[in-house]
Amino acid sequence: MTVTNRSHVEVIETLLRAESDVKEVVKITDQYPDLSIEEAYDLQKKLIERRMDKTKSKRLGIKLGLTSKAKQEMMGVHEAIYGYLLSDMLALEWEPLQQHRLIHPKAEPEIAFIMGEDLMGEHVTADDVMKAAKYVVAAIEVIDSRYKDFRFTLPDVVADNCSSAKLILGSKMVKPVELDLAGIGMVMSKNGEMVATGAGSAVLGHPAEAVAWAVQKLALRNDGLKKGDIVLSGALSEAVSFDMDDTIVAQFEGLGSVTLSSRYVK
Amino acid sequence: MQQQILSRLTEELMEAEKKLMPMEALSTRFPELSVKDSYEIQLEWVKRQLKEGRAVIGKKIGLTSKAMQKMLGVDEPDYGHLLDNMLISSGSVLSRKDFIQPKIEAEIGFILNQDLKGPNVTYVDVLMATEALVPTLEIIDSRIEDWKIKLIDTVADNGSSARAVTGEPFREIEKIDLRTVSMTLMKNGEVTATGAGAAALGHPAHAIAWLANKLADYNISLKAGELILPGALSAAIDVGAGDEVTATFGKLGSVSITFQD
Numbered sequence: 139m140t141v142t143n144r145s146h147v148e149v150i151e152t153l154l155r156a157e158s159d160v161k162e163v164v165k166i167t168d169q170y171p172d173l174s175i176e177e178a179y180d181l182q183k184k185l186i187e188r189r190m191d192k193t194k195s196k197r198l199g200i201k202l203g204l205t206s207k208a209k210q211e212m213m214g215v216h217e218a219i220y221g222y223l224l225s226d227m228l229a230l231e232w233e234p235l236q237q238h239r240l241i242h243p244k245a246e247p248e249i250a251f252i253m254g255e256d257l258m259g260e261h262v263t264a265d266d267v268m269k270a271a272k273y274v275v276a277a278i279e280v281i282d283s284r285y286k287d288f289r290f291t292l293p294d295v296v297a298d299n300c301s302s303a304k305l306i307l308g309s310k311m312v313k314p315v316e317l318d319l320a321g322i323g324m325v326m327s328k329n330g331e332m333v334a335t336g337a338g339s340a341v342l343g344h345p346a347e348a349v350a351w352a353v354q355k356l357a358l359r360n361d362g363l364k365k366g367d368i369v370l371s372g373a374l375s376e377a378v379s380f381d382m383d384d385t386i387v388a389q390f391e392g393l394g395s396v397t398l399s400s401r402y403v404k
Numbered sequence: 405m406q407q408q409i410l411s412r413l414t415e416e417l418m419e420a421e422k423k424l425m426p427m428e429a430l431s432t433r434f435p436e437l438s439v440k441d442s443y444e445i446q447l448e449w450v451k452r453q454l455k456e457g458r459a460v461i462g463k464k465i466g467l468t469s470k471a472m473q474k475m476l477g478v479d480e481p482d483y484g485h486l487l488d489n490m491l492i493s494s495g496s497v498l499s500r501k502d503f504i505q506p507k508i509e510a511e512i513g514f515i516l517n518q519d520l521k522g523p524n525v526t527y528v529d530v531l532m533a534t535e536a537l538v539p540t541l542e543i544i545d546s547r548i549e550d551w552k553i554k555l556i557d558t559v560a561d562n563g564s565s566a567r568a569v570t571g572e573p574f575r576e577i578e579k580i581d582l583r584t585v586s587m588t589l590m591k592n593g594e595v596t597a598t599g600a601g602a603a604a605l606g607h608p609a610h611a612i613a614w615l616a617n618k619l620a621d622y623n624i625s626l627k628a629g630e631l632i633l634p635g636a637l638s639a640a641i642d643v644g645a646g647d648e649v650t651a652t653f654g655k656l657g658s659v660s661i662t663f664q665d
Contacts, residue, residue, distance in 0.1 A: 196524045225524045231583070232606030252528060272532070273578055307528070309583035309607060366532045394581065 156284035178293035205372025221300030234401035237382035244377035247388035250277035258362025264346035276308035308396035336374035345371035442559035468635025484563025509636035510651035513538035522620030536573035571659035599637035
């Protein structure tokens with residue numbers, strides 16, 4: 139059974155309510171097992187429009203998911219996924235996250251690109267990305283699936299805007315050509331203990347390759363990257379769960395560090 | 405508050421500045437003055453300055469440190485206007501006699517290369533719209549007796565601004581980590597205060613985003629070419645005749661000013 143327009147609205151409202159009420163919901167494919175990836179991206183687009191309208195936020199950029207071989211194998215797919223970042227998702231290194239606004243958040247260390255010019259097209263390459271990006275910055279993405287127990291199929295997670303919740307950027311900006319992005323080492327620690335390590339190459343071999351892939355995919359939907367967009371290119375290691383009073387620091391070779399701390403504020 | 409009273413207070417503030425005679429705090433005389441009233445006084449003050457031939461060349465943000473906000477019992481910054489006759493080049497000599505009770509703060513000025521209009525301006529938008537960073541000394545000088553100011557006093561008094569002393573613009577902004585960039589304030593060769601970029605609301609560009617979003621309420625944008633001061637990186641220091649003050653911001657450069665009799 140495919141999802142009708144009317145049920146599109148219901149699905150979107152359910153996901154948005156899950157986020158605003160901080161309450162997980164059952165995944166869409168339990169009810170609509172035939173939901174296709176293409177239809178899931180349709181749902182994502184409508185969800186983003188509705189969310190921007192509801193929260194009076196604007197587009198901030200794009201994020202990628204499933205950019206590592208390990209994760210793709212786990213999900214039984216051969217492709218990455220993308221979602222949208224909105225301005226109210228931008229968290230600040232100097233203001234603790236409000237843990238009670240999140241369901242079951244996880245932190246992922248990523249390399250963020252900040253675009254210096256528009257980039258669009260089905261044949262965009264990693265080189266084009268490196269030229270169009272103005273800066274790269276250390277980042278932590280907070281993912282927070284709206285689905286029960288963080289369990290979902292590929293169409294589910296796409297419709298849920300790829301679990302996007304928050305992002306935090308480090309304050310050191312570097313011109314992308316000045317670094318070997320694939321060779322950047324990353325160490326992530328939680329409350330002073332190392333919890334993950336990785337390298338830029340974990341992201342589809344090279345973070346700019348992942349961004350180029352996203353641009354190609356966006357072109358199929360008549361979209362692209364815009365000047366000023368922030369692009370989270372994909373995780374350099376597995377995601378790490380955190381709770382209130384946790385502090386997570388990700389250190390990147392040549393990019394400095396970025397810190398996330400979470401607090402219970404009500 | 406009655407328009408008449410607001411106009412009278414605007415005039416009194418202009419007189420106090422002209423005659424270098426401080427006045428009693430507005431908040432003491434009119435405890436019912438609101439923050440909105442005080443911004444109206446400031447805007448009226450700007451209007452009159454423009455009539456006298458002045459031009460607005462930028463804006464300044466104040467109360468961007470937790471310490472200052474606590475002192476005045478507020479939880480957000482304030483802002484004021486910079487006029488063309490406030491702008492001074494680094495290395496200049498000023499006369500102490502032209503001020504009432506001057507203090508100096510060191511700030512990283514921003515010059516934008518495009519207009520910024522809220523709401524939803526992020527600090528990343530600010531960074532992407534930044535043409536140059538400018539080492540700046542802000543000279544503040546309250547027109548209120550003994551600096552006994554509450555929020556509404558300093559807002560009405562244009563954020564207590566007096567002069568902005570600027571050094572060389574620095575354009576390679578990716579070379580500067582704006583949270584950790586250092587600031588050393590020296591008076592007569594001695595280190596008097598230190599700080600880092602994060603002192604201004606966590607990140608100087610975040611303070612500027614705050615202003616862009618705040619001004620959106622009044623349908624005003626930050627303009628390309630304007631000098632925007634995002635807030636002090638340390639507590640203000642007193643300055644008197646004979647003092648030479650220099651602020652150094654690491655790679656970003658330095659700026660200095662001398663006060664004579």
